[in-house]
Amino acid sequence: MNMEKGLKYSKDHEWVRVEGNVAYVGITNYAQLALGDIVFVELPEVGKLLKSGDVLGVVESVKAASDIYTPVSGKVVKVNEGLAGAPEEINRQPYESWIAAIELSDASELENLMDEEQYGRFCVKEG
């Protein structure tokens, strides 16, 4: 199970990379492996206000369509337009393929997320 250091992880298999007060959100390697070949990504609108747990976007694979939930609250300030034309990047490089960047409205939410070690154990438990 490959994880990246320095990222935060949610129980729904999203990762968060924090730069200043902006959080980049993507889906983990575990998630992309479970989904299989990703064929479509629906990105949120820039400017949208989200609460943690809200649907940030949708990834669709040959197996299923899955909602992506934002693990942090805030305003969407940027989306990764490149994924719209190349959704397979999520399979190739899950930790480079951020989906949206969110300006944090409550940085303390980050404390509820797991670090790579905790997430690794969580994935083992998930089987």
Place this chain on the structure above:
Amino acid sequence: MREEKLIFEMGTKGRTAYSLPDLDVPRKGVENLIASEYLRETAPALPEVSEPEVVRHFTRLSQKNHGVDSGFYPLGSCTMKYNPKVNEYVSDISGFARVHPYQHEGTVQGCLRLMYEMDKMLSEITGMARVSLQPAAGAHGEMTGLMIIRAYHEHRGQKHRKKIIVPDSAHGTNPASAAMVGFEVVEVKSDEKGNVDIEELKSVAGEDTAGLMLTNPNTLGLFETNITKIADIIHSAGGLLYYDGANANAILGISRPGDMGFDVVHLNLHKTFSAPHGGGGPGAGPVGVKKELVPFLPVPVVELKDESYYLDYDRPLSIGKVKSFYGNFGVIAKAYAYILSMGQEGLKKASQTAVLNANYLMKKLKEYFHLPYDRTCKHEFVISAQRQKEKGVSALDIAKRLLDFGVHPPTIYFPLIVREAMMIEPTETETKEALNEFIEIMREIAEEAETEPEKVKGAPYSTVVGRLDEARAARNLVLRWKKEDK
């Protein structure tokens, strides 16, 4: 089998499959009959082929099909049971097949009677007060049922009930239908036995709950043993219960959604009641409701007065029409024939046999495949290719390999809560020999996965085209063939 060309790629210029007699009236060019702005500038690119070419082309295509008439079809959640040929005979009786929906009621009493009686029979089977036959398919039934639920709440001044609760094992159509009708979808998790998590349900049910959508037995093929408890929770929150009838083949004559506490039900006549399924349908998804909801049913409903049947449109609270005319009448006629030929005992026996067949397969297959929920199942069950996955063989590979054995694959990767899921529903119409043959094939594939995984991963080998690149096909949609593409 060879690849079949498109009919547009066959034939030759000027070849036709017809010959018309000489005109016995003066010839008038089309430009004299139709205004020029409505005339096309170039001739349509119609196939130019002979009659035998057409016949052979479509016959060959039909031979490439796999259907219940050609082999085993254990597609979970779809109830691909045999379609008795007597149904076809009945729906083709000229009084049913050659009438027009605008005909005067007095001239179509037979059709109206059939609809009236179908309403009564389906009401009895489901424990509902009345049934609308209009919806054209299961998901259409869901939408209709949800519109009825919305109309009911709005009529009672409870417009704020905006949430529909759906378990995580639900059919994808459930949340989709709820969203389409304008509800907000709330998901509840399943517990370790595959049932709805009661504690979580309690925590989400409340003031804003419009209803709960449930399939029982659920998509794992397991009966929700807590169903009356679930109904109590939803009802005491002021919500209604919707029964997705996709899995009704497990319960006919044994238990009724109405008695379990459901308020709205849809049935799939093209699953449970043996009308043909697939191939573009058409289907039929009648919706039944409890007494308090009857005023909201779509118009018209068939009523009987002074020994004659009529279409009643005078229903002020109705949600209106959900389909042109009266539903897919031919499908309804086939299901009517099925119910009458089976009878009450026959329907019950069908469900019992469907459940028996599924349990037999489950018990035998768990020797070779992981069984995540090891309980007595109903009409279907879910196994997992988790064990095979260790050798790199996925549920998809196994499904593809089954094609080489002349078997339609089961539903795969559904329900979503089981990894590498294979959802198997044999139905009551298979013999023990057919089930044994399937078990043997699955055993063989499990063995191949162990000893020569590459063979399974490269399947299928016997079909017209081999393994398709599904990801590329989905990423790069090519939806139209063009002549210049040649």
